[in-house]
Amino acid sequence: MIRVLGPAAVSAALAFTLAQPARAADDELVQAQAGVWLVAPESGAKGCRITFGTNVVSGGYEITGADSCATPLPALSKASAWNFTDDGSLAIADAEGKPLMRFQQEEGSPWESEAGDPTWLLPAVGDVDHVPTVASLAGAWRIQQPDGKPVCDVTLTTDKDQDGTAKMSTGGDCAAEIGELKLSLWAAEGFGLVMLGNDGSSLSFDMKPDGSFQKSEEEEGEPLLLVRK
Structure with missing residues (x-):
């Protein structure tokens, strides 16, 4: 604010x-x-x-x-x-x-x-000299395990809901741990990216120097990466 x-x-x-x-x-x-x-x-x-x-x-x-x-x-x-x-x-x-x-x-x-x-x-994150925006992050991404095993394909869009939050969608073959979150919205703030479910659930990521994201340390469960497809 x-x-x-x-x-x-x-x-x-x-x-x-x-x-x-x-x-x-x-x-x-x-x-x-x-x-x-x-x-x-x-x-x-x-x-x-x-x-x-x-x-x-x-x-x-x-x-x-x-x-x-x-x-x-x-x-x-x-x-x-x-x-x-x-x-x-x-x-x-x-x-x-x-x-x-x-x-x-x-x-x-x-x-x-x-x-x-x-x-x-x-x-500062590596040599990154700007913060990402909704427009720059929009597109096809994959949530995966650190060894590269796919967990869920997601699409981040610039379309907004009535409250001005950007919409997203998930693929049909997502692992249960992601599918159960019912992710439908997302937001970027600084070097952080958070995906939001329609039942109050969320999944947060922090940007890495190469432009990909890793699941925030505050999140429970196994580590996950978010990479562009």
């Missing part, structure tokens, strides 16, 4: 928060955020990778690699610091403390920008 704030409101809120010492963030939480992140438009346009560090700098914790944003996301090309705000948001600022972008996160969802064009902040 994007909470839209006017530029003046965002600037004032971030300037205040980022001026504070990086005292509030728990060490374990900071360590958990450290690493390479992809900042990319929800539209599927090219984004850029930046690295969140744990060294304390003015306004929070260090960011490196922001020069890679010069072309795809110029607003972040001078990003120097990241920090958590008092309301749980994650803010990015330049070396002078000027706010550049702020993200909110709902439980179980990726970080998403609060203002401007919808933008994701996601742990």
